[in-house]
Amino acid sequence: MRPSGRKLSEMRPISIEVGVMKHAEGSCLIKMGETHVLCSATIEDKAPPFLKNTGLGWVTAEYGMLPRATNSRTRREAAAGKQSGRTQEIQRLIGRSLRAGVDRSALGERQIVIDCDVIQADGGTRCASITGGWVALKLAVDKLLKAGVIVSDPMIDHVAAVSCGIYAGQPVLDLDYAEDSTAGTDGNFILTGRGRMIEVQMSAEGATFSREEMGELLDLAEAGCTALVQAQKAALGL
Template sequence: MTPTNTPLRQGRDALQYRPLTVKRGVNPHAPGSAHLIMGRTEIVATITLDDKPAPHMRGKKEGWLTAEYAMLPRATTDRQARERNLQNGRRHEIQRLLGRALRASVDLKPFRNQTLYVDCDVLVADGGTRVASILAGHAALHDFCDALINTGKLSEWPIVHNVGAISVGLIGQEIRVDLDYAEDKVARADLNVVATDTGKIIEVQGGAEEGPIDLTEYTTLLQTGVVAVQSVMGDMARQLAVIQGL
């Protein structure tokens, strides 16, 4: 039952994520790319391989992966100014999350003295942009690695974990998966759960919004998020079945 005075879910139940579609190879200039739509949130992710090591990785046995995140001016209801060298704390926080999540998925030894850039751009935002960016970035990495394998530039599949993410929150007393913007605004607590398709946790962000929650509620939120990530990754695997490793 939907709690009183809380947003409706437009036909999906509490534990159902929004309709997901993902397509790879959408940018002809990038060696790896993906376009992901989750509900009304829409992300394009592209991969760039730079033949220069990150400064802190010089002389190391592996390469580096870094992520950048940006939102188009009309991705939201009101226009936002373009981020031209602006110090935006939220953007930097999301970029660090994306980098940590995606580095956990790839063996970077084949990219020694190189840097992988994953650019995630939000075309339309309706909640969950950071988790959708992780999903889009992971799909773009698969597109990139698939091309390397098919062209003989790599002999072994470098993605060691299929990594996904989902938001989960408490709306009243109800746990809901994949919050849209209207739900996120009224959640008592919400988490962004980053995990593998085998149920291993990589990172959890979030907490209570309207006062403390108890350990049982937090644990249930986390368990629900991990299970939802596995479902999302299964859905992506079916859509991207042509990609080796999924």
């Protein structure tokens, strides 16, 4: 029995609202249950220095959390003077995952920065950031296409992410905080719209898992990402 009463393979309600930040080239507010993340995309004319004269573009991400997005207040990273190791790990993951869905040659020598800011946290913030970040990215790229700045569409496929884990001995989909904080094994699964895998991160803090369990979680993840891709399409009117 899950704390929320959900079935083992039941996701939380998904909501993706686009165009919520008037200044951004693309934006959305994604809600996975009580986890809410604001995602925005910024187009920059220049690619990072290491890509100079390669003809290739770049997609990168930054991640943050409002101090009171969490149950007890988290110290503001700007006040602490640095981003935590956790934050850096997450934003590197978001950027890497989104790049897997982009033809960087078609994008050309420019950079798109995806900002993911957690307004309210209830588990799965990095997965929500990837799923929502893709929507913001898609909107920004569409703007470039419509303006004729680029001519061929660099978006190869959807990118979506979901967490799964072993909770109370059973494989469950889309962990919320109550589950995430006690699960022995959990993982993040980033998949494309066609079901190919981009990144799989399974981790057992103080425990271990078998290949069979790994297979069960992958099955759940594939179902979850299919639903997320549907939500992305619906939000974008595709």
